[in-house]
Amino acid sequence: MQSTNDIRRSFLDFFATADHRVVQSAPLVPYNDPTLMFVNAGMVPFKNVFTGLETAPSPRAASSQKCVRAGGKHNDLDNVGYTARHHTFFEMLGNFSFGDYFKEQAIHHAWTLLTKEWGLSPDKLTTTVYHTDDEAFELWRKIAGLPEDRIIRIATSDNFWSMGDTGPCGPCSEIFYDHGDHIPGGPPGSPDEDGDRFIEIWNLVFMQFEQSADGSRTSLPKPSIDTGMGLERIAAVMQGVHDNYDTDTFRALIEASESLTGVKASGEHQASHRVIADHLRSTSFLLADGVLPSNEGRGYVLRRIMRRAMRHAHLLGAKEPLMHRLVPELVSEMGQAYPELQRGQALIEEVLEREETQFRRTLDKGLRLLDDATAGMDAGSELDGETVFKLYDTYGFPYDLTEDALRARSIGVDRAGFDAAMARQKAAARAAWKGSGDAASDEVWFDIAEREGSTEFTGYTATSGEGRV
Numbered sequence: 009m010q011s012t013n014d015i016r017r018s019f020l021d022f023f024a025t026a027d028h029r030v031v032q033s034a035p036l037v038p039y040n041d042p043t044l045m046f047v048n049a050g051m052v053p054f055k056n057v058f059t060g061l062e063t064a065p066s067p068r069a070a071s072s073q074k075c076v077r078a079g080g081k082h083n084d085l086d087n088v089g090y091t092a093r094h095h096t097f098f099e100m101l102g103n104f105s106f107g108d109y110f111k112e113q114a115i116h117h118a119w120t121l122l123t124k125e126w127g128l129s130p131d132k133l134t135t136t137v138y139h140t141d142d143e144a145f146e147l148w149r150k151i152a153g154l155p156e157d158r159i160i161r162i163a164t165s166d167n168f169w170s171m172g173d174t175g176p177c178g179p180c181s182e183i184f185y186d187h188g189d190h191i192p193g194g195p196p197g198s199p200d201e202d203g204d205r206f207i208e209i210w211n212l213v214f215m216q217f218e219q220s221a222d223g224s225r226t227s228l229p230k231p232s233i234d235t236g237m238g239l240e241r242i243a244a245v246m247q248g249v250h251d252n253y254d255t256d257t258f259r260a261l262i263e264a265s266e267s268l269t270g271v272k273a274s275g276e277h278q279a280s281h282r283v284i285a286d287h288l289r290s291t292s293f294l295l296a297d298g299v300l301p302s303n304e305g306r307g308y309v310l311r312r313i314m315r316r317a318m319r320h321a322h323l324l325g326a327k328e329p330l331m332h333r334l335v336p337e338l339v340s341e342m343g344q345a346y347p348e349l350q351r352g353q354a355l356i357e358e359v360l361e362r363e364e365t366q367f368r369r370t371l372d373k374g375l376r377l378l379d380d381a382t383a384g385m386d387a388g389s390e391l392d393g394e395t396v397f398k399l400y401d402t403y404g405f406p407y408d409l410t411e412d413a414l415r416a417r418s419i420g421v422d423r424a425g426f427d428a429a430m431a432r433q434k435a436a437a438r439a440a441w442k443g444s445g446d447a448a449s450d451e452v453w454f455d456i457a458e459r460e461g462s463t464e465f466t467g468y469t470a471t472s473g474e475g476r477v
């Protein structure tokens with residue numbers, strides 16, 4: 009069996025042999041895009057190359073890029089633990105052509121790697137193309153010999169990528185693996201495509217046009233390629249398991265969490281162990297890249313992820329902080345590929361332990377309040393916004409933690425009521441603030457605080473638009 013570490017290596021070696029320069033993963037905090045909270049795709053570090061602002065490191069490149077999708081447009085936080093394929097932190101394997109090769113070679117490389125180098129059965133693979141992209145459709149027939157019913161034309165934005173309102177854009181073609189008819193879910197484009205039977209493994213983006221402010225598109229003289237394949241998803245395929253959480257890396261983390269808590273990852277406890285393993289990765293990698301927990305911006309996303317994991321540790325009956333004790337296992341699984349984990353290990357452990365110790369002081373009381381407030385509520389009902397705000401304000405429960413806590417009972421949360429309570433508190437703080445005597449500058453200060461302190465980050469919407477969501 010090939011380990012996840014072997015598969016990463018094998019991907020990069022394959023593209024190195026095909027004249028791609030292998031580049032290191034960029035840090036999770038984007039250096040080139042202040043509007044983006046975290047790097048969420050392999051192409052992000054190359055944005056300025058694709059727009060022509062920077063010159064390419066070489067005509068072709070390949071990477072395994074650390075990604076976090078836990079906010080904004082690409083928010084997979086709520087899926088984690090509950091689907092077979094979503095993580096908050098994952099690695100995106102990618103090959104890139106900067107005005108060098110285009111569609112034909114991109115499809116050729118992908119098909120060769122999957123079916124020749126890695127030996128996957130072509131019968132298990134289905135592809136999609138943008139509905140007007142006859143060229144890609146023909147190439148899949150010619151290169152892969154796929155029958156027409158396994159080259160599915162999709163008319164939605166799922167198969168059309170754009171960087172933003174202006175800039176490079178183009179159709180994409182995705183590759184799906186069929187895990188078998190014993191798993192619920194339909195092929196891409198069908199009404200039950202969101203099931204976990206056909207899992208999207210690889211997205212090939214054909215950057216072919218330039219979009220202008222007036223919405224018109226012109227053909228790029230030198231079109232480019234951007235691809236992204238989830239390492240954890242391809243590892244599941246190659247290790248013969250359906251679920252990302254059954255791959256070697258996740259098994260190791262989940263076994264460590266089972267042995268420290270003494271609770272098996274089955275039945276009602278399965279999701280908790282999965283959330284803990286997933287969130288251990290995202291929080292450790294964020295800490296290694298210099299993000300620290302705080303009440304705003306990136307630090308608040310980190311804190312929210314940490315606290316969600318800590319509630320699940322509590323659910324498993326952990327009597328003392330758990331997360332920091334799992335870090336050594338993570339470092340042993342991933343520290344070689346990502347030395348920043350080794351370098352940051354002491355800091356990561358210390359911050360996790362301190363944060364968990366602190367949160368545990370209010371967690372119990374908050375959960376009791378939540379139990380009391382929801383006693384007798386039926387599935388389908390909603391917890392009022394005032395209570396959700398009180399949990400946030402007094403007990404440090406991020407909004408989404410409360411939501412997650414009520415999920416098992418199918419009780420929702422009144423988002424508008426929560427926002428209103430939050431706005432009232434801000435208005436009260438504003439009224440209480442006597443100010444420095446300079447009204448204009450106070451206004452500015454509050455505006456900044458409100459904008460920066462916003463827990464709902466919308467940067468992704470403004471800048472990126474890749475893929476299916």
Ligand code: ATP
Nearest residue numbers: 084093094095098208209210211236237238475476
């Ligand atoms: P999905 O539709 O399954 O949510 P996506 O279309 O949002 O995936 P892309 O934006 O196309 O994903 O990203 C490229 C690849 O990255 C995907 O084909 C998938 O293999 C992987 N990927 C995307 N999101 C995640 C995630 N949350 N966890 C693990 N892998 C992911």
Ligand code: MG
Nearest residue numbers: 182211475476
């Ligand atoms: Mg996609």
Ligand code: MG
Nearest residue numbers: 208475476477
């Ligand atoms: Mg998708």
Ligand code: MG
Nearest residue numbers: 084475476477
């Ligand atoms: Mg998605």
